Amino acid sequence: xxxxxxxxxAALIMFAAVAFNQEQVVRVPxxxxxxxxxxxxxxxxxxxxxxxIWEPARGPGDAIGxxxxxxxxxxxxxxxxLPFTPEGLKANLANKPAWGPRAVASAxxxxxxxxxxxxxxxxxxxxNYRTAQIVHTPKQVLxxxxxNRKWRNIWTDGRxxxxxxxxxxxxxWGYSTGxxxxxxxxxADTVGLDERTWLDNVGRPHSVEARIEERYFRRDAMHIDVxxxxxxxxxxxxxxxxxxxxxxxxxxxxxxxxxxxxxxxEFARYTKELAEPAAGVQNTNPR
Amino acid sequence: xRHIITAVCVAAGVVASSAxxxxxxxxxxxxxxxxxxxxxxxxxxxxxxxxxxxxFDVKGQDGTVRNWxxxxxxxxxxxxxxWNRRSFKAGDRVTVTVEPVKNGSPVGRVLQVAFPDGRxxxxxxxxxxxxxxxxxxPQ
Numbered sequence: 001x002x003x004x005x006x007x008x009x010a011a012l013i014m015f016a017a018v019a020f021n022q023e024q025v026v027r028v029p030x031x032x033x034x035x036x037x038x039x040x041x042x043x044x045x046x047x048x049x050x051x052x053i054w055e056p057a058r059g060p061g062d063a064i065g066x067x068x069x070x071x072x073x074x075x076x077x078x079x080x081x082l083p084f085t086p087e088g089l090k091a092n093l094a095n096k097p098a099w100g101p102r103a104v105a106s107a108x109x110x111x112x113x114x115x116x117x118x119x120x121x122x123x124x125x126x127x128n129y130r131t132a133q134i135v136h137t138p139k140q141v142l143x144x145x146x147x148n149r150k151w152r153n154i155w156t157d158g159r160x161x162x163x164x165x166x167x168x169x170x171x172x173w174g175y176s177t178g179x180x181x182x183x184x185x186x187x188a189d190t191v192g193l194d195e196r197t198w199l200d201n202v203g204r205p206h207s208v209e210a211r212i213e214e215r216y217f218r219r220d221a222m223h224i225d226v227x228x229x230x231x232x233x234x235x236x237x238x239x240x241x242x243x244x245x246x247x248x249x250x251x252x253x254x255x256x257x258x259x260x261x262x263x264x265x266e267f268a269r270y271t272k273e274l275a276e277p278a279a280g281v282q283n284t285n286p287r
Numbered sequence: 288x289r290h291i292i293t294a295v296c297v298a299a300g301v302v303a304s305s306a307x308x309x310x311x312x313x314x315x316x317x318x319x320x321x322x323x324x325x326x327x328x329x330x331x332x333x334x335x336x337x338x339x340x341x342x343f344d345v346k347g348q349d350g351t352v353r354n355w356x357x358x359x360x361x362x363x364x365x366x367x368x369x370w371n372r373r374s375f376k377a378g379d380r381v382t383v384t385v386e387p388v389k390n391g392s393p394v395g396r397v398l399q400v401a402f403p404d405g406r407x408x409x410x411x412x413x414x415x416x417x418x419x420x421x422x423x424x425p426q
Contacts, residue, residue, distance in 0.1 A: 029367065275316075280392070
C-alpha cells in the first residue's frame with residue numbers, strides 16, 4: 001500500500017472511530033447541555049448571582065480529569081510540565097498515582113482517595129467536576145458537590161483568610177473566603193489545606209502554604225466559567241492555572257442531583273475481588 | 288496491510304482511552320486496547336460504590352470453569368448508560384466483552400454485555416441517552 005493510501009485509510013478509520021464515539025453521548029437523565037440549544041442566545045447574566053444547579057455545559061464527561069488537572073494533564077509533554085521547586089518535585093515523585101505516565105496498578109498506588117478518604121479541595125473538581133449546586137446565604141456561598149456528596153462553604157462576610165501557621169488546624173477542605181470582584185465575577189481563595197491531599201488525579205502535591213484561587217465568571221443567564229489557579233511557593237516556582245474557564249450550564253431548578261458516593265465497605269470488596277488480583281497482590285486494604 | 292492493522296489498533300485505542308476516562312481507579316493493570324468476548328453465565332451483579340462489578344463463569348476449552356470479575360463505573364454513570372441494579376441475575380447467559388488485566392487473572396473491565404435476544408448494554412462512552420426534559424427524581 002502506498003504511503004498516501006495508508007494515510008487515507010488511517011484517517012478514515014480514525015474518523016469512524018471518533019464519530020462512533022461521539023454518537024455514544026452520555027447524558028445525565030434530566031440534564032441539559034449546550035448541544036441541546038445550538039441556536040440559543042442566552043439572556044444577560046444576573047448581577048452577583050451564582051445560585052442554581054450547574055452541570056458541565058459540554059456534557060458530564062467534560063470535567064473529568066482522569067489524567068490530571070484538565071488544563072495541564074500529565075501527558076509527559078513539555079507544555080504540561082509544572083514549575084516544580086526541588087521540594088515540590090520530590091513530593092511529586094513520592095506520590096504513586098494510578099493514572100498518567102507514572103501510573104501503577106491501583107492496588108499499589110498510595111493515592112489517598114480511592115479508599116474513600118477525603119479528596120479535599122481542589123481535587124474534588126480537578127478530578128471529577130460533576131453536578132454542583134451553589135447556594136447563597138447572607139454570609140456564605142455554599143457549594144454542594146455530587147461527587148462523593150461533599151460540600152464547601154466560602155465566607156463572604158468580609159472576614160480575612162486565616163494566617164497559615166503552626167496554630168492553624170489544616171483541613172481537607174481548607175478555609176475559604178470570597179468576594180465579588182465585579183458584578184459578574186466572584187473570586188474565592190482557600191488556604192490551610194491538609195498536605196495529605198493531592199491536587200489532582202496524577203498526584204500533583206501541595207504544601208500547607210498553598211493558596212487556591214477559584215474564579216467564577218457569570219458569562220450570561222445560562223453559564224458560569226470556572227478558573228482554578230494554584231499558588232504554592234513551596235512546591236511551585238510560580239502560580240499555574242489548573243482549570244481554565246470550564247463552562248458550566250444552569251440546569252432546571254427541579255433537577256435532582258443523584259448520589260455518587262464512595263462506600264468504604266463496598267470499596268474494600270472491590271479491592272479484594274478486583275484491584276488486588278489485577279495487581280497480583282493481596283491484603284493491601286485490610287478494612 | 289500491516290499498516291491498516293496498526294491504524295485499526297490506534298483507532299481502537301482512541302475509543303478505548305476515551306471510554307475509560309470515567310473509571311477512576313487506574314489503567315495501569317489493564318491490557319489497554321485488548322478485548323476478549325466471553326460466553327458467560329452470570330454469578331453475581333454487584334451494584335456498589337464507587338464501582339459496580341459483574342461476576343461470571345466462563346468455561347475454557349479444556350472444560351474448566353473460571354469465575355471472572357469485571358468492573359464498570361459507578362452506579363449513576365451506569366444509569367446514564369441505561370444500566371440498573373437489576374440488569375443481570377445469577378444464571379443469565381450473556382456475552383461479556385472485557386478489557387482484561389495484563390497478568391492473566393480472570394479480571395477485567397466490562398466494555399459491553401450482549402444478551403441472547405440481541406440487547407446490548409454498553410459500558411463504553413454511552414448507551415441510550417434519555418430525552419431531555421425528564422427532570423425530577425431519578426427513574
